[in-house]
Amino acid sequence: MTIRRRYLCAALCLSVLAAAGPAAAARPVVTYLKSLYTPDYLQFKKRIVGRFAEEHAAPMTPLAPPLGRRYPGDKVIALTFDACSGRNSGYNEKLIEYLRAEKIPATLFITGIWMDKYPAKFRELAADPLFEIENHGLLHRACSYAGMKKYGVNTVSEIGDMVDEMELGARKIQAATGRRPVFFRPAAAFTDSICMGVAQALGMEVVTFSLLSGDAVPRVPARTIRDNILKRARPGAVVIMHFNRPEWHELEALKQAVPILRARGYSFARLEDFSINEN
Numbered sequence: 460m461t462i463r464r465r466y467l468c469a470a471l472c473l474s475v476l477a478a479a480g481p482a483a484a485a486r487p488v489v490t491y492l493k494s495l496y497t498p499d500y501l502q503f504k505k506r507i508v509g510r511f512a513e514e515h516a517a518p519m520t521p522l523a524p525p526l527g528r529r530y531p532g533d534k535v536i537a538l539t540f541d542a543c544s545g546r547n548s549g550y551n552e553k554l555i556e557y558l559r560a561e562k563i564p565a566t567l568f569i570t571g572i573w574m575d576k577y578p579a580k581f582r583e584l585a586a587d588p589l590f591e592i593e594n595h596g597l598l599h600r601a602c603s604y605a606g607m608k609k610y611g612v613n614t615v616s617e618i619g620d621m622v623d624e625m626e627l628g629a630r631k632i633q634a635a636t637g638r639r640p641v642f643f644r645p646a647a648a649f650t651d652s653i654c655m656g657v658a659q660a661l662g663m664e665v666v667t668f669s670l671l672s673g674d675a676v677p678r679v680p681a682r683t684i685r686d687n688i689l690k691r692a693r694p695g696a697v698v699i700m701h702f703n704r705p706e707w708h709e710l711e712a713l714k715q716a717v718p719i720l721r722a723r724g725y726s727f728a729r730l731e732d733f734s735i736n737e738n
């Protein structure tokens with residue numbers, strides 16, 4: 460069965476409201492990006508941009524479905540947690556400790572900005588085999604060829620900027636961990652067919668979510684997050700949450716939901732262990 464990921468972006472990742480990040484000051488962003496531009500990278504970027512030159516005239520499908528992935532059909536759920544950017548972006552240590560204590564594998568989508576803010580925490584997470592580190596973009600910029608915006612997050616609409624966001628984010632993680640991420644989740648989990656194509660050209664698979672926990676809704680209580688998870692849990696569900704806002708209520712929600720899910724026969728897996736190789 461193919462996972463059908465929904466694009467219900469409502470109320471998703473409100474953390475990104477304050478996550479305009481460095482783009483709020485254009486010059487530091489340009490300077491930062493330039494510091495990452497090696498001659499090899501610029502050549503690479505030019506090739507990718509050239510490949511998409513024809514696409515400019517092609518009709519764009521907003522919110523195109525991502526590449527299909529397959530899962531065993533067993534009662535397996537992927538818990539995924541984003542580390543967005545922004546002034547209020549922190550580290551929910553108690554949540555991570557809980558996942559460790561309960562031996563719950565999880566996938567962490569991390570931005571380059573968060574890596575810079577918490578280098579020691581990042582190294583610690585990357586060294587833990589319980590966690591899979593994936594790419595949430597270099598600067599936490601949403602990706603829309605048509606320039607559509609979600610939740611006030613800065614959006615990239617130029618192909619070259621998309622390559623910077625995806626590829627430089629992946630290279631930053633690879634440089635720090637020795638492993639190139641295989642999945643890319645754009646800021647606000649928002650994408651379109653052109654962004655999907657660019658990701659594919661870069662060898663990445665775009666992953667949004669199929670189960671919106673609602674953890675980012677302002678003042679949402681733990682019981683609502685818990686109920687969302689329990690009501691929507693299905694074999695192969697990809698649950699989206701965050702681990703960069705310790706004041707949110709994912710931990711309490713999971714403490715209540717996980718025993719119930721386990722009693723229902725569910726287990727948890729990282730995304731990279733989640734799919735079946737069709738070959």
Ligand SMILES: [Zn+2]
Binds near residue numbers: 472475542544645646
């Ligand atoms: Zn985010």
